Each structure stands twice: as structure tokens, then as C-alpha cells.
Amino acid sequence: MTHPLFRDDAYLRESTATVTDLTPEGGIILDQALFYPTGGGQPGDSGALSWGGGHLPIATTVKGDADAIILVPAAPQPLPAVGTKVTQSLDWERRHRHMRIHTALHLLSVVIPLPVTGGAITAEKGRLDFDMPEAPEDKEALAAALNDLIERDLPVSESWITDEELAANPGLVKTMSVKPPMGSGRVRLVSIGQGAQQIDLQPCGGTHVARTAEIGRIRIGKIEKKGRQNRRVNLFLDD
Structure with a gap:
């Protein structure tokens, strides 16, 4: 098992760890990982490991068995041995x-309150697929509504409920194709806004900013038809 440091603090940029295992494919498992593993439409983190006399670029991060997080080197080269103290x-x-x-x-799932059938994130853009037979008539109005929510500078926070509580509240789940991260006995909920100002609450295992204003302005890209009932809405950061 790898302790997910990104869950404790999504803003942590550097940390020490100990190598606990190496995979047959050349991946590295640490006792605690700064790197988010691919999941929920969000790509795995990249970066580097360093230790006495060694430096290893990390191309991506994936999930392994038994809650292990596997760091994937950018190219084959000597790996730190099990037990080595490294800096991530x-x-x-x-x-x-x-x-x-x-x-x-x-x-976006707030301003388009329809079931989500898929999604993906890159460093350049994001997209959600909606169960939406017809595309929105006014793309600019959609962007304006989204930017208005961003500019409200709402706090983004997390809480936890049990698997059973989530099963009893299926309305919390907006995604039809990606199941919430369940199985450990509890599920992480991400809230945007607080109290009467709360505008969104849904299960999510990804990393998020602390306040919506940190997103910056966005623009809506193409709205694509993906099947009879599906529309894909693309968004981009303005910077």
C-alpha cells in the first residue's frame, strides 16, 4: 500500500519517501507518493526522483495492486534499490x-445539469460527454455562466462518507460511465461552495484547486455529437 500524499495536500510539490518495491516492468513503488495515478479521467503525474548519486525522470504514474501507486520512468535506466530514501x-x-x-x-456539470457519460483531462483542455440529445443553443452564454461561477471564488473542500451512505444517495453520482472510487469502505466527496452557497457535491478521487477563482477564465471549444444521445463539450484554459 502507498500512502497518497496528494490526498493530504494537493499543493505539495516535493517530498521524501522510501522505495518499497520495484515492478517487473521497471516501475517504482514508494511508501508514500506525491504523484497522482491515472484515474477518473485525470492523467498520472510526472516529475522526477532523486537520491544520492541518482536522478530519474518520471513520465507518468499508474495504479497497482493493493492500493500501490507505481511511478513509471521516462526511459530505461538504473533504478533506486528497495529501501533507498528518495526525494520526489x-x-x-x-x-x-x-x-x-x-x-x-x-x-461545467453544474451549468449543464445532465448525466455525464464520460470525461477526460489534459494539461491543455478538458471535456465532458453528456446524455444530451441536442447541443446547447448559445455556447457563449454557457461560457459566461461558467466564468461567473469561477469568479465567485467559491471554496473547494472535501469530506468522506461510507460506501453504504453513497449507495443510499445515488443522486450524488453524476457520472454514468466512471464509477466512484469505492471499495475501501469510504468515499471522498468534493464540494464547491459551503452551506447555502454550495453549488456542487459529488464523489471524486482527483485533485482540485482550493478556490474556484484559481481556475482563471475558460472558454468553451467545440460541442461535438458523439452518438444519438451524446454531446461532448470541450473547455480550455485562457492561459
């Missing part, structure tokens, strides 16, 4: 863009 350094600019786009997609 995150590609922060890339991660932060993932955080901004991921949070913006939560807001």
Missing part, C-alpha cells in the same frame, strides 16, 4: 493545470 519532485505546472481543469469540469 512533481512537475507542478502540469499538475496545477490538471487541478484547474478538473475543478472547471465540476462546474
Whole structure:
């Protein structure tokens, strides 16, 4: 099992860890990982590991068995041995863009309150697929509503409920194709806004910004037809 440091603090950029295992494919497992593993439409983090006399670029991060997080080197080269103390350094600019786009997609599901059939995030753009037979008539109005929510600078926070509580409240789940991260006995909920100002609450295992204003302005790209009932809405950061 790897302790997910990104869950404790999504803004942590550097941390020490100990190598606990190496995979047959050349991946590295640490006792605690700064790197977010691919999941929920969000890409795995990249960055680097360093230790006495060694430096290893990390191309991506994936999930392994038994809650292990596997760091995937960018190219074959000598790996730190099991037991080695290493320093993890995150590609922060890339991660932060993932955080901004991921949070913006939560807001997109607020301004388009329809079931979500898919989604994906990159450092350049994000998209959600909706169960939406007809495309929105006014794309600019959609962008304006989204930017209005961003400019309200609402706090983004998390809480936890049990698997059973989530099963008893299926309305919390907006995604039809991606199941909430269940199985450990509890599920993480991400809230945007607080109290009477709360505008969104849904299960999510990804990383997000602390306040919506940190997203910055966005623009809506193409709205594509993806089947009889599906429309794909693309969004981009303005910077």
C-alpha cells in the first residue's frame, strides 16, 4: 500500500519517501507518493526522483495492486534499490493545470445539469460527454455562466462518507460511465461552495484547486455529437 500524499495536500510539490518495491516492468513503488495515478479521467503525474548519486525522470504514474501507486520512468535506466530514501519532485505546472481543469469540469456539470457519460483531462483542455440529445443553443452564454461561477471564488473542500451512505444517495453520482472510487469502505466527496452557497457535491478521487477563482477564465471549444444521445463539450484554459 502507498500512502497518497496528494490526498493530504494537493499543493505539495516535493517530498521524501522510501522505495518499497520495484515492478517487473521497471516501475517504482514508494511508501508514500506525491504523484497522482491515472484515474477518473485525470492523467498520472510526472516529475522526477532523486537520491544520492541518482536522478530519474518520471513520465507518468499508474495504479497497482493493493492500493500501490507505481511511478513509471521516462526511459530505461538504473533504478533506486528497495529501501533507498528518495526525494520526489512533481512537475507542478502540469499538475496545477490538471487541478484547474478538473475543478472547471465540476462546474461545467453544474451549468449543464445532465448525466455525464464520460470525461477526460489534459494539461491543455478538458471535456465532458453528456446524455444530451441536442447541443446547447448559445455556447457563449454557457461560457459566461461558467466564468461567473469561477469568479465567485467559491471554496473547494472535501469530506468522506461510507460506501453504504453513497449507495443510499445515488443522486450524488453524476457520472454514468466512471464509477466512484469505492471499495475501501469510504468515499471522498468534493464540494464547491459551503452551506447555502454550495453549488456542487459529488464523489471524486482527483485533485482540485482550493478556490474556484484559481481556475482563471475558460472558454468553451467545440460541442461535438458523439452518438444519438451524446454531446461532448470541450473547455480550455485562457492561459
